[in-house]
Amino acid sequence: MIAVLRWGHRIPRDSRITTHVALTARAFGADAVYVDTEDKELEETVNSVVRRFGGPFEIKTGVNWREIIRGWKGTKIHLTMYGEHIDDAIQRIPQGDILIIVGAEKVPKEFYDLADFNIAIGNQPHSEVAALAVFLDRYTHRKGLRKEFSGGEIRIIPNPRGKTVVEEHVSRRE
Amino acid sequence: MIAVLRWGHRIPRDSRITTHVALTARAFGADAVYVDTEDKELEETVNSVVRRFGGPFEIKTGVNWREIIRGWKGTKIHLTMYGEHIDDAIQRIPQGDILIIVGAEKVPKEFYDLADFNIAIGNQPHSEVAALAVFLDRYTHRKGLRKEFSGGEIRIIPNPRGKTVVEEHVSRRE
Numbered sequence: 001m002i003a004v005l006r007w008g009h010r011i012p013r014d015s016r017i018t019t020h021v022a023l024t025a026r027a028f029g030a031d032a033v034y035v036d037t038e039d040k041e042l043e044e045t046v047n048s049v050v051r052r053f054g055g056p057f058e059i060k061t062g063v064n065w066r067e068i069i070r071g072w073k074g075t076k077i078h079l080t081m082y083g084e085h086i087d088d089a090i091q092r093i094p095q096g097d098i099l100i101i102v103g104a105e106k107v108p109k110e111f112y113d114l115a116d117f118n119i120a121i122g123n124q125p126h127s128e129v130a131a132l133a134v135f136l137d138r139y140t141h142r143k144g145l146r147k148e149f150s151g152g153e154i155r156i157i158p159n160p161r162g163k164t165v166v167e168e169h170v171s172r173r174e
Numbered sequence: 175m176i177a178v179l180r181w182g183h184r185i186p187r188d189s190r191i192t193t194h195v196a197l198t199a200r201a202f203g204a205d206a207v208y209v210d211t212e213d214k215e216l217e218e219t220v221n222s223v224v225r226r227f228g229g230p231f232e233i234k235t236g237v238n239w240r241e242i243i244r245g246w247k248g249t250k251i252h253l254t255m256y257g258e259h260i261d262d263a264i265q266r267i268p269q270g271d272i273l274i275i276v277g278a279e280k281v282p283k284e285f286y287d288l289a290d291f292n293i294a295i296g297n298q299p300h301s302e303v304a305a306l307a308v309f310l311d312r313y314t315h316r317k318g319l320r321k322e323f324s325g326g327e328i329r330i331i332p333n334p335r336g337k338t339v340v341e342e343h344v345s346r347r348e
Binding site: 016017020021023024026027028049053081082083084085086087088089109112113117118120121122123124125126127129130131132133134137142145146149156157158159160161162163164165 | 190
């Protein structure tokens with residue numbers, strides 16, 4: 001299981017960025033995103049994408065981040081511009097259950113110790129959305145981006161010159 | 175030269191996302207970002223990162239996007255979830271001068287024709303920040319993230335357990 005923990009989410013300041021974090025998690029192969037601050041609107045936005053484009057993908061907001069980190073049985077990765085360069089560390093990160101911690105602004109010092117790895121997607125300031133995308137892309141060996149979703153109503157067919165959208169209405173027989 | 179054109183920037187709605195787009199462009203090896211709407215605050219934010227963390231990197235806002243696209247001599251790439259999957263197209267994209275067009279929300283139909291390639295970083299909805307990061311990472315063969323910047327005051331040394339920041343004050347002899 002691949003899960004993402006978004007820490008430090010503030011409404012409305014981070015609404016759009018955290019939405020991008022959540023959708024990036026889904027699109028690059030993660031199974032769930034947990035957000036520390038309760039945000040029903042964010043949940044609805046993400047769940048509406050799951051209904052339309054498919055799942056499974058879970059969002060939980062208002063979670064106790066300490067409990068999630070301490071209770072996590074797999075590997076804990078903290079993404080930070082201060083960490084080891086991804087290319088120098090990726091070989092040492094085991095495959096298996098993984099929790100990726102993505103902060104908004106400055107994070108508590110304890111994150112650096114609670115994590116098994118502090119990983120920098122380059123040591124320059126940029127974006128937690130970019131960092132999460134590239135981490136998942138590397139970690140899944142580019143396969144995250146090929147994930148097949150099921151149960152959605154809309155599917156996009158790659159098109160070099162326009163838009164091809166297939167609407168799939170599942171007929172249910174009782 | 176690698177340049178990024180951000181289209182459809184609206185203040186204040188897109189302020190943070192466009193900041194992430196610009197910083198991602200810089201951190202992943204682009205040389206410049208052009209933004210269609212004039213935004214002095216955005217310019218100042220990005221220029222302050224360049225002063226502190228180094229350059230060269232250029233930001234221009236309030237540009238005429240049609241002139242930039244039409245006048246571009248190299249390859250024009252439009253990033254869109256409707257395009258060809260990056261992994262199916264990257265081999266055909268020539269190395270050399272490249273303009274990467276990143277829209278906010280729905281873009282005019284003409285973008286699909288003006289571009290040499292319409293490229294999807296996966297055909298799922300996520301984030302233009304994520305799309306730009308992964309495109310640059312693939313296009314530069316991961317070297318964008320290793321770019322060396324010069325003239326900055328701050329340098330981050332990778333650290334697996336905390337923060338190591340070196341402040342470099344250049345002494346000037348007259």
